[in-house]
Amino acid sequence: MNETMKVDRRDAKLAMAHIYVAFIALALGGLAGLLQVLVRSGKFTLPANINYYTILTTHGVLLGLVLTTFFIIGFQFAAVSRTAGTLSDKARTTGWLGFWVMTIGTALTAFYILIGEASVLYTFYAPLQAHPGFYIGLTLVVVGSWLSGFAMFAHYAKWKKANPGKTSPLLTFMSVVNMILWLVCSLGVAATVLIQLLPWSLGFVERINILVSRTLFWYFGHPLVYFWLLPAYMIWYVVIPKIIGGKIFSDSLARLSFILFLIFSIPVGFHHQLVEPGIDPAWKYLQVVLTFMVVIPSLMTAFSMFATFEMYGRSKGAAGLFGWLRKLPWGDARFFAPFVGMLFFIPAGAGGLINASHQLNQVVHNTIWVTGHFHLTLATTVVLTFFGAAYWLIPHLTGRVMTKTMNRLAIVQTVVWAVGMLFMSGSMHFAGLLGAPRRSAFSTYGNSPQALEWIPYQIAQAIGGTILFIGIILVLIIVTNLAFFAPKGETEFPVGEVAETAERTPLVFENWKLWIGITVALILIAYTIPFIDMIQNAPPGSKGYKLW
Amino acid sequence: MHMHKYEKIWLFFGIGSLFLFLTIVGVSAFAQGNQPPSCLTTIDPEKVDQTPPFNKPGLVKTGDNEYQLNIVASAFAYTPNQIEIPKGAKVTINVTTKDVIHGFEMVGTNVNMMVEPGYVNSFTKTFNETGEFTILCNEYCGTGHHLMTAKVKVVDKQ
Numbered sequence: 001m002n003e004t005m006k007v008d009r010r011d012a013k014l015a016m017a018h019i020y021v022a023f024i025a026l027a028l029g030g031l032a033g034l035l036q037v038l039v040r041s042g043k044f045t046l047p048a049n050i051n052y053y054t055i056l057t058t059h060g061v062l063l064g065l066v067l068t069t070f071f072i073i074g075f076q077f078a079a080v081s082r083t084a085g086t087l088s089d090k091a092r093t094t095g096w097l098g099f100w101v102m103t104i105g106t107a108l109t110a111f112y113i114l115i116g117e118a119s120v121l122y123t124f125y126a127p128l129q130a131h132p133g134f135y136i137g138l139t140l141v142v143v144g145s146w147l148s149g150f151a152m153f154a155h156y157a158k159w160k161k162a163n164p165g166k167t168s169p170l171l172t173f174m175s176v177v178n179m180i181l182w183l184v185c186s187l188g189v190a191a192t193v194l195i196q197l198l199p200w201s202l203g204f205v206e207r208i209n210i211l212v213s214r215t216l217f218w219y220f221g222h223p224l225v226y227f228w229l230l231p232a233y234m235i236w237y238v239v240i241p242k243i244i245g246g247k248i249f250s251d252s253l254a255r256l257s258f259i260l261f262l263i264f265s266i267p268v269g270f271h272h273q274l275v276e277p278g279i280d281p282a283w284k285y286l287q288v289v290l291t292f293m294v295v296i297p298s299l300m301t302a303f304s305m306f307a308t309f310e311m312y313g314r315s316k317g318a319a320g321l322f323g324w325l326r327k328l329p330w331g332d333a334r335f336f337a338p339f340v341g342m343l344f345f346i347p348a349g350a351g352g353l354i355n356a357s358h359q360l361n362q363v364v365h366n367t368i369w370v371t372g373h374f375h376l377t378l379a380t381t382v383v384l385t386f387f388g389a390a391y392w393l394i395p396h397l398t399g400r401v402m403t404k405t406m407n408r409l410a411i412v413q414t415v416v417w418a419v420g421m422l423f424m425s426g427s428m429h430f431a432g433l434l435g436a437p438r439r440s441a442f443s444t445y446g447n448s449p450q451a452l453e454w455i456p457y458q459i460a461q462a463i464g465g466t467i468l469f470i471g472i473i474l475v476l477i478i479v480t481n482l483a484f485f486a487p488k489g490e491t492e493f494p495v496g497e498v499a500e501t502a503e504r505t506p507l508v509f510e511n512w513k514l515w516i517g518i519t520v521a522l523i524l525i526a527y528t529i530p531f532i533d534m535i536q537n538a539p540p541g542s543k544g545y546k547l548w
Numbered sequence: 549m550h551m552h553k554y555e556k557i558w559l560f561f562g563i564g565s566l567f568l569f570l571t572i573v574g575v576s577a578f579a580q581g582n583q584p585p586s587c588l589t590t591i592d593p594e595k596v597d598q599t600p601p602f603n604k605p606g607l608v609k610t611g612d613n614e615y616q617l618n619i620v621a622s623a624f625a626y627t628p629n630q631i632e633i634p635k636g637a638k639v640t641i642n643v644t645t646k647d648v649i650h651g652f653e654m655v656g657t658n659v660n661m662m663v664e665p666g667y668v669n670s671f672t673k674t675f676n677e678t679g680e681f682t683i684l685c686n687e688y689c690g691t692g693h694h695l696m697t698a699k700v701k702v703v704d705k706q
Binding site for chain 2: 051053056121125127128210211214250252253273274275276277278279280281282284285288289292295296299300303307353357358359361362363365366367434435437438439440441442443445446448449450451502503537538539540541542545547548
């Protein structure tokens, strides 16, 4: 193995640059979130004519796109450097170029949102029309991420060339899968922005095909959530076993589950469009079936995690059915934060099954239930896992160590987050079942008795959201400490080893032609005919509107 | 590739219940007709006011106890916004929009659909209980989005 134990200083700088931007986005986006829950409680109005929907757009873009993409790319650069060796100068330069393109794009997008020229939400549904600068900024974010993806592919190819016939390091393999997923799905959003939205907002074309733009957006919008989730899975599969002192349950099963995610996370966008006109319900059902296929790798992941935990506990002499639970390192924030994230994934996954169910979707579509759902998946499972990773990744990259005090604060942070989210997401789920809409400022809908029923839940959301904001302050204190003030020293980048009992990994997992071929074939099957239908039977297009 | 015996059992039951579930959803959709609103009718969004049935929006009796409720959505209102439906009526709700995307949710019922420019969306529901329902826009459409609402009263027949 030519693994380096430590990420090279130059690669560390690149990774840290991404992580700084991610946490700045968390601070600003979190503040926007706090304002939203306060407004929605009905007890508070925004000062100085600030538009609720400007704040909502800021929150979605900063946390859904910026925090996630920057943290993921930073983490993956560190992961490939740690497991496949120091980046070449060329790959690193490309990475820096990607970083700056993304950062400039983010700044441009944020500027147009904050001056109120782009209150179109992060889903930017046409025919609401934002300033061209908003679309250009988002394009730069995506293009920058592609540059970083190419740098990772090149690094992987270099490793394969130097190690012919060998299985690549697991973390590098997983990073490559995630960037392929990202590249394939972001082609959709790039297409709608470059071919439709940008020319239309610049005035080159007058009208736009709404259903096509939405379909291209959701072709991207669902795999996007797997792009967030897979890095959390990397940490679960590879890092957590090492942190607890155990072994990776099976290298091949980990790779298999990643390949299944690649194949089944893209041809599924219609489950966001289940109650839309213009799409035949049979095609919706086909994509519902494909959506549910990700249940299989999810079940595999759950099994692997708990198998790792139980094997470790039993190796330490645990007895009884659940005795191994007591052997886990509960006092270690690097384990505790991601573990709480895993627990939240159980109700989150169950809610996801409801959302994607062909008919049941009608009950919850565009209600605040959905907001509650992705605040469990993204804002708890993924985010707590990322926080847990930051607790070793940042000191590893900055040459520092996490003190006991900071570790204790990180445990408190995790508990604060869990409690805040139980209140906020829990009440969002209940209010959603009673019909409260998402993406809406406070309203009693003309004192409708039905809308008045939601108010207690909206107050609970505000309480939960405020607790979560305290959680954000805590994590920012910890991250700042780890980046600038913690004592100097060596922190390990934990990379687990495979259990001795596991079998050799077959090379078929790195047959990219095969997997990308299947991915593309499924996309074509799921989308070609309905897409042709949309274009052939298209109604007259829409002009742009600025209604905020 | 080797798989642990317990994992095989776990996946067997997991994948088994998954396919059972998808079969139930499929039978409900295709054999019992419980499909999500997916109307394929198109319309010129700038000529909604001239296009029947939306040139005269409102409740229309189409048969014995059968009705059509045609509603026009626009920023930030539904036309009509006060609707009376006789109890027991089977109502096909048709909605379209004159401008941007809107939502159409009748709180407390399964009536929940996207309304997109250029398309009509449609869902049929029988109103068996008297009462009052709030209709609201659940898809962001601009500054007045949260003020976009209408009221449905289900009343006893005279």
